[in-house]
Amino acid sequence: MGTAAMQPLGCVRSLSVELDANRAWGAYTSGELLRGRVRLELRGTLRLRALEVQARGRATVHWLESHSVGLNTVYRDYTAYQTFLHRRCQLVLDNGEVTVLQAGRHEFPFTFQLPETLATSFEGKHGNVRYWVKAKLRRPWATVKKVKKEFTVIEPIDINTPALLAPQAGAKEKLARAWYCNRGQVSVTAKIDRKGYTPGEVIPIFAEIDNCTSRAVVPKAAIIQTQTFIARSTKKQKKSVVTSMVGDSIAAGKREVWHGRALKIPPVGPSILQCRIIQVEYSLKVCVDIPGTSKLLLELPLVIGTIPLHPFGSRTSSVSSQYSVNLEWLSSIPEQPEAPPEYSAVVSGSDAEQSLAPPCRSDLGSILEGPFFAYIQEFRFRPPPLYSEVDPNPTSDHIRPRCMTC
Template sequence: MLFDRLKRFLIVLEGAERGSPAAFSPGQAVVGRVVLELAAAARCGALRLRALGAARVHWTESRSAGSSTAYTQSYSDQVEFLSHRDTLLAPPDNGEVTVLQAGRHEFPFTFQLPETLATSFEGKHGSVRYWVKAKLHRPWATVKKVKKEFTVIEPIDINTPALLAPQAGAKEKLARAWYCNRGQVSVSAKIDRKGYTPGEVIPIFAEIDNCTNRAVVPKAAIIQTQTFVARGSKKQKKSVVTSIVGDSIAAGKREVWHGRALKIPPVGPSILQCRIIQVEYSLKVCVDIPGTSKLLLELPLVIGTIPLHPFGSRTSSVSSQYSVTLDWLSSIPEQPEAPPEYSAVVPSPTAEQSLAPPCRGELGAVLEGPFFAYIQEFRFRPPPLYSEIDPNPPSDGIRPRCMTC
């Protein structure tokens, strides 16, 4: 029987490392092969392949109706992203079966992923999964099946204006205990941008004013919120990804965070485009107030997959510095000036010192890198080509220059 002669039956995907699933992007081609090893010649029927991808959610909730009666309500939904079928080995048209000789047989396959797919995900009440399944039909025997999962990562580029915009907020809270007013606590926080990638450090700029008569403790944390939707109902699960604790702030004092670092650990990217599953992130700055509830300030985050381009995070700040320190660039004429007199070309020692290019220390960090060379190119423009025709004819009352001198 084929069952006794079948040594190996598996699916191999290109790009997959040993022990880990292959990763693909939406729109990419998935290339692989089905491997079949036989110890002896055997009769085989059809070999069919199917690729599937779907998001599924499911959870149950207990409902009470009266004092003693209770029932359970189930919620579930599914969204299919991928469905591909292929026949790798078809039976002959005459109704006979195919005889495969002993040894290794490989059946290649390829299929294209759709342009829009959700990132693979495993959650408490749902998942987004992709897999390839092969079925080997055999005469007078059960169907042999093999399954191979793969990962899809939807690219999220944080180099977009919406994700590069700074995020800021402020909140205040009146601390009360037993109807006594103990003062007010306020917090304001700001981060450079909305989009980050795992491994990056978020610098937190914050001010915490403690106007109460007790010490308070500031904290910051990255929160992941998983939202599952089915039949018009929602189920959420929140978890702390990472957190930091600041120093205690005495009564009547103020604490300032000058870019307090909070590193993002390895986490999955945000899922924002799936109808039934969403994964969102936020930065929460909170203040623990003794005797009352916490003061919470939440700033939205998006965890992406494409990291920040070089100098991307400094685009707005550097541009503002150019407008302040490099205003003289706007005075450069579009047309080159006429050749100067010989006496003007040979400067005095004082003029030589004034015409020397500025050192980088004087101009600051703005002129570091290739931009410094870009400015120098304008400062030392080559002289215009010689011509018998003056490109800048003198106006009335000015002595014309002798072009033959």
């Protein structure tokens, strides 16, 4: 990683802190080892009393609010802190004696164990979460020399958990009014296949918008980031649009259906849910612009994680998102299909040949790409029952055999 250096200070040419890059993207997570070194370059001999290094990390919230008291304006200060990391190590002990260092370069390695619970690094309008390593150089009859090196922490959020793989759905309706006149109702129903996503993924949105008003409406969808700062039992929020899309205009009395309308997640920071004073949350909002009245809003919660969906989970999720709206009846199909019937239970002849023929791909359409086609294939490739010359259902005398030429 980079080096933080100070200007030449007397016989001290430079003082810097360097961290070992533990991975390509240079971020740390909870429970890891933070390794590095303090580098000291001297022009001449240095009398050193102590050299200390600290690893710190905390969340800070601060904002001011103005309040009118009579003719005066009073400002209230809202400040809060939460400490996640506070470690220190003495590289040169202060035991009352002076250590003499010769001119040249000197390195002092250090190692810190990061705690098991940390919050992701964050920079917001009214607060932040920061981590740094600070070195302090103490000399006799001289001011303390300090240097600081910041580092990034990204807490892992695995979306492969039952809570984050659960589908999210909701419905809302609104009565459009203008000048005390009822102009009809607008309703929206939306669903997404899971709650947890990672940046770069596409969210397929399934929605139905009914426009029973006398004017055209416009549906929209957006991902909203909500930053919440808490101090002195008071909350302050900042909301911003991460990405959005606009649907086609829906004429009066018409219905619009989204069969998995795609909304891609841009590069954004993960959700922060483990901090007491700072929270970063996401949501998917489906809204309908109604002329002459306020918007109809439907909000579905989202969690932006760091560990993407496993390949098996991704396939299952994509299949469910593709067919959960218009093929809900497929959920009744058993996971382990029963064995096919005997040939004796099937009508023989040309009718049987047609019924046992493989399904035509053009007739099934998009179903061939889903799990239902695999269910059919399992019947097609099973071996037939054993052959027997004895007819298990012989024809009786009072029933005339069917003529195959008729």
